[in-house]
Amino acid sequence: MLNDKAASVGGGPRFPAAASAHDLQHFAVEGPGNPALIVPKKGFKPYPSELQPVGPEKVKKIYQEVRSDTIVQLTDGVNYPGWSLDGKIPASVIRMRVGDTMEYSLKNLAEQGHSIDFHAANAPWDKAFHTIEPGKEFAFTWKAKHPGVFMYHCVTPLAVQHVANGMYGMSIIEPEEPLPPAREFSLVQSEFYFKNNEIDYDGIAAGNSPDYVVFNGTANQYQDYPLVAKAGELVRFYFLNVGPNMWSGFHMIGGVFDKVYLEGNPRNVTYGHQVVSVAPSGGVICEVTLDEPGLYPLVTHCFAHASKGAVGILKIV
Known part of the structure; x- marks a missing residue:
């Protein structure tokens, strides 16, 4: 398996051989001469896009694990050795309401430092978003104050590399007065x-x-x-x-x-x-x-x- 240490030296690792459907969260393939054509393979499962309603609990307990062995097959034969926050890219959608509290924990199972940054949170960067060393776990609590569609991601330098490698997800903060059913x-x-x-x-x-x-x-x-x-x-x-x-x-x-x-x-x-x-x-x-x-x-x-x-x-x- 590729690891973060290998990815940080010598220009990066080579892509592994094509993974099996069992190993992949989702994948797509190009058609001959037509890069916009999808040719589905047996066992294909697109990334789930339809959302479920936000849960009723006022305290959301979220646990995630940083991994450096998450493979995304962008097209047939193109397997990207990504880093992830919870084993898939993008990470899971996190849905809350204004006024809800999140109790968040992140364990770093990779071989270099990583971190978390919730754009929806009001929390001091030096206390909540600092780098977590390999094998360590970090937890912090924050309360949702503003409705919106927010990014969460790894912010360890160089942050652009960590985001490009797959360490991101969407958090949805629902308003106090719900939007109409849709x-x-x-x-x-x-x-x-x-x-x-x-x-x-x-x-x-x-x-x-x-x-x-x-x-x-x-x-x-x-x-x-x-x-x-x-x-x-x-x-x-x-x-x-x-x-x-x-x-x-x-x-x-x-x-x-x-x-x-x-x-x-x-x-x-x-x-x-x-x-x-x-x-x-x-x-x-x-x-x-x-x-x-x-x-x-x-x-x-x-x-x-x-x-x-x-x-x-x-x-x-």
């Missing part, structure tokens, strides 16, 4: 960089163009496995751009977002968006109701990045 989906846009079959640490740090830009860890996975909602049903997207470097222009082909909550905060509501600009680490909620059955692609309107995998489909039935 079909809800989460989408995390992220970038992967490699050069000559190796992790391109220099390219990550320099802000070079990424090799893959994806939703929920895998290129194009929601084309053959679209997100499904009913005609006339309110659909709500929780969208997060973790970067680490590129902006996103979140767009639905064939539809206009009826309402957009900037940063996921209902107080920041605007109407009738053709595209939503989302900065690295920025979050947003987009709502739409579509009356006509059919296919509505979801893309970043930075089309150079959409062509690298940031494409999905909402299927209205």
Whole structure:
């Protein structure tokens, strides 16, 4: 298995041979001559995007483990040796309400220091977000004060490398007054960089163009496995751009977002968006109701990045 120590020297490790479906959380493959085509394999399971309601408990107890052996197969034969916060990339969506308390614990099972940074938390960086040495465990408690769609991630230097390697997730803080019932989906846009079959640490740090830009860890996975909602049903997207470097222009082909909550905060509501600009680490909620059955692609309107995998489909039935 690859480890963090190997990844930190000599330009990075080479990609391992293709993993089996049993070893992978999710994967996709390119079709011959068509990098935007998904050809499903037996046992394929797309990253789960449909959200479940937030639980009723006022104290959320979250335990995660840093791992350095999480393999993401971006396309057939391209296996990225990622680092993760809970064994998958992106990490699990964490959902709370304003006023809830999180009791968070992180154990570092990797071979170098890692940390955690919750953008939703008001907590001193030197006490809550410091680096945890290998084999150690750290816990802290914080209370959710602001509604929104927030990033959480490893912030150990160089943070850009830790984020690019997969150490990120979405946290949703629900407002005190709940939003109307809807079909809800989460989408995390992220970038992967490699050069000559190796992790391109220099390219990550320099802000070079990424090799893959994806939703929920895998290129194009929601084309053959679209997100499904009913005609006339309110659909709500929780969208997060973790970067680490590129902006996103979140767009639905064939539809206009009826309402957009900037940063996921209902107080920041605007109407009738053709595209939503989302900065690295920025979050947003987009709502739409579509009356006509059919296919509505979801893309970043930075089309150079959409062509690298940031494409999905909402299927209205």
